Amino acid sequence: MTDVFDVIVVGSGGGALTAAHLAAKAGLSVAVVEKTDLLGGTSAYSGGACWLPGSAVQQRAGNPDSTESARRYLEALLDGRAKDKVEAFLGHAPELVDALEADDGFAFEWLPFPEYFDAPGRVPGGRSIQPVKIRRDALPVEVAGLVRPPVESDRAGTAGRRTLTGGQALIGRLLAMIVRDGGTVRTGHRVTALLTDGDRVAGVRAETAAGPVELRARRGVLLASGGFEGDQVQRDQHGVPGRAAWTMAPSGTNTGEPIRAAEAIGAATDLLDQGWFCPGPVQPDGRGSFALGVRGGLIVDTTGSRYANECLPYDRFGRQMAAAPERIPSWFVFDSREGGRLPAIAMPEGDPEAHLAAGTWVRAATVPALAAAIGVDPARLTATVDRFNGFAAAGVDEDFGRGADEYDGFFAGETRSLTPLDAPPYYAARFVLSDLGTKGGLVTDANGQVLRADGTAIDGLYATGNTTASVMGPVYPAPGVPLGTAMVFASLAVRHLCAATDGGDPGTADRLPGPPALSVGGEDRRAPGSR
Incomplete structure (x- = not known):
């Protein structure tokens, strides 16, 4: 025809x-x-x-x-x-x-x-x-x-x-x-x-x-x-x-x-090696998603360390993820301030209970227990959370400047971009490097x-x-x-x-x-x- x-x-x-x-x-x-x-x-x-x-x-x-x-x-x-x-x-x-x-x-x-x-x-x-x-x-x-x-x-x-x-x-x-x-x-x-x-x-x-x-x-x-x-x-x-x-x-x-x-x-x-990148929680079926607008929690690599301002625009954060192999996957660590929901915008986010059943999210009563559940050194993750909580109390992220830019506070408000993790139980969502296309x-x-x-x-x-x-x-x-x-x-x-x-x-x-x-x-x- x-x-x-x-x-x-x-x-x-x-x-x-x-x-x-x-x-x-x-x-x-x-x-x-x-x-x-x-x-x-x-x-x-x-x-x-x-x-x-x-x-x-x-x-x-x-x-x-x-x-x-x-x-x-x-x-x-x-x-x-x-x-x-x-x-x-x-x-x-x-x-x-x-x-x-x-x-x-x-x-x-x-x-x-x-x-x-x-x-x-x-x-x-x-x-x-x-x-x-x-x-x-x-x-x-x-x-x-x-x-x-x-x-x-x-x-x-x-x-x-x-x-x-x-x-x-x-x-x-x-x-x-x-x-x-x-x-x-x-x-x-x-x-x-x-x-x-x-x-x-x-x-x-x-x-x-x-x-x-x-x-x-x-x-x-x-x-x-x-x-x-x-x-x-x-x-x-x-x-x-x-x-x-x-x-x-x-x-x-x-x-x-x-x-x-x-x-x-x-x-x-x-430019065949390039993409429009974004972090996102991996779904129970193994597919990726698109996340932005972080308003709480923190993101760590497989050693339990932060490596970037979590409020960065998604492509910029995605490129930080791609910069080192220990960053894929990462873990988005957060507490129960929002009732166990992800303190960020994710499309799709997925059902928390389905995530927990699949192991793409983990829940624990303490930060050390959470670290053990995701295979991260408990002492390192505890130190990372304690340091971040100190920044939240002072209102200044001395490591990565989170909250300083206009974009950081757009989705959460300037003060909420640095919120302490102190409301158990604690959660960790497995994040991977997604993209909006090459x-x-x-x-x-x-x-x-x-x-x-x-x-x-x-x-x-x-x-x-x-x-x-x-x-x-x-x-x-x-x-x-x-x-x-x-x-x-x-x-x-x-x-x-x-x-x-x-x-x-x-x-x-x-x-x-x-x-x-x-x-x-x-x-x-x-x-x-x-x-």
């Missing part, structure tokens, strides 16, 4: 659907090709923060953000290797926000969330924005049913919430606009190869339950299907810390086929074009998000950077492919006739309310 579209978008996260929406609104025929039976990937699990500096949304909120301050912030953190792409990102971010909000189907709001480094240009309260929530019943029925549920619901096989917030709101809103404007969505399509016409990419080959299919693209293919975090072989090959079993990517996703397909036609890659992949230019090793662009091939080598390199500057950069370069790719053909007039595209369609397992269906 072969179908023809103007643009094929591989993947269905925030970057992918931004591209599909903008292309469809420009009058192009668009196919979104998704490997699984639900849309949104890790984007749907996220809080939906989008780091898009200098926009009207921050201005409306009275936030002291600006493009120039964001430039100073990034200059202080990045090594300057991708300066042209950073400038493209900064220049286009407010334009993208304007373009999205020009549609009645989309709206942003400012999201208070501190940035991750105390560096010049940092904005108090952060400059991240998020899509406004939307009720599920405000979306077309078939659209609402395709949005991937939150991680805790998705892993349990239960339905999502009635109101979509954060990443779910982002996916739901974008998908509804795509379908409204004539887009096609194909689920159950695992892209395995790129079709070429000479040196130009002209489509994709995908495996489906009904057999192989080919989808042809008149104007271009955009790869936005995530990284390879779900494939342990590739993680080992490239030296990515952590394990595939611990990643936050939905089950069965993000195993890197589109990246390998691009490599097969000469695409260059970079961040190394295809090398792209400022237009989102995929490049060869010699720096030339592969005609007709674009990429964004975790399919690419991140414009931020190994740094995670602020909440919403993964989504914000994915969305901006998706938009720049659509702008480039529109301008590169038909004299820059996308209205002259030879579009497919007929209604917009959703396709589950390869069978197209007319979407409710389509026009």
Whole structure:
């Protein structure tokens, strides 16, 4: 089976659907090709923060953000290797926000969330924005049913919430606009190869339950299907810390086929050992989770020693975990101040009793007994807890400065970030190094074009998000950077492919006739309310 579209978008996260929406609104025929039976990937699990500096949304909120301050912030953190792409990102971010909000189907709001480094240009309260929530019943029925549920619901096989917030709101809103404007969505399509016409990419080959299919693209293919975090072989090959079993990517996703397909036609890659890391309590089934917002307790390595400020932003703490083998696993030690619940945000946290039964959490009446139960030297752990309690009493963490930064107190309040452990019984939760995805992949230019090793662009091939080598390199500057950069370069790719053909007039595209369609397992269906 072969179908023809103007643009094929591989993947269905925030970057992918931004591209599909903008292309469809420009009058192009668009196919979104998704490997699984639900849309949104890790984007749907996220809080939906989008780091898009200098926009009207921050201005409306009275936030002291600006493009120039964001430039100073990034200059202080990045090594300057991708300066042209950073400038493209900064220049286009407010334009993208304007373009999205020009549609009645989309709206942003400012999201208070501190940035991750105390560096010049940092904005108090952060400059991240998020899509406004939307009720599920405000979306077309078939659209609402395709949005991937939150991680805790998705892993349990239960339905999502009635109101979509954060990443779910982002996916739901974008998908509804795509379908409204004539887009096609194909689920159950695992892209395995790129079709070429000479040196130009002209489509994709995908495996489906009904057999192989080919989808042809008149104007271009955009790869936005995530990284390879779900494939342990590739993680080992490239030296990515952590394990595939611990990643936050939905089950069965993000195993890197589109990246390998691009490599097969000469695409260059970079940053393949990098990820967006996070600590998280290992679940009773062995899977990882995502933790942030520590408001009590302390984290120790297998010797019973602290090694970092537990309130660090999650990627920064994850990199501390990865720096020494005795830190994976770590133990999050806490007391009963919160009734035996984890004094942090974890998604999913899991049921404490199930954790205790599985041994992923341990409970004991005293700190020495807790140490013995987790195989840590009791004297060392007792000394660590006593020293931390002394810091809590004094209000100053002399070892790692916990509580000194704006981020440290955001989730717990400045005083609660240093809370003593003195309310037995005591608990220890086994923490591992999880991730929100790999961040190394295809090398792209400022237009989102995929490049060869010699720096030339592969005609007709674009990429964004975790399919690419991140414009931020190994740094995670602020909440919403993964989504914000994915969305901006998706938009720049659509702008480039529109301008590169038909004299820059996308209205002259030879579009497919007929209604917009959703396709589950390869069978197209007319979407409710389509026009």
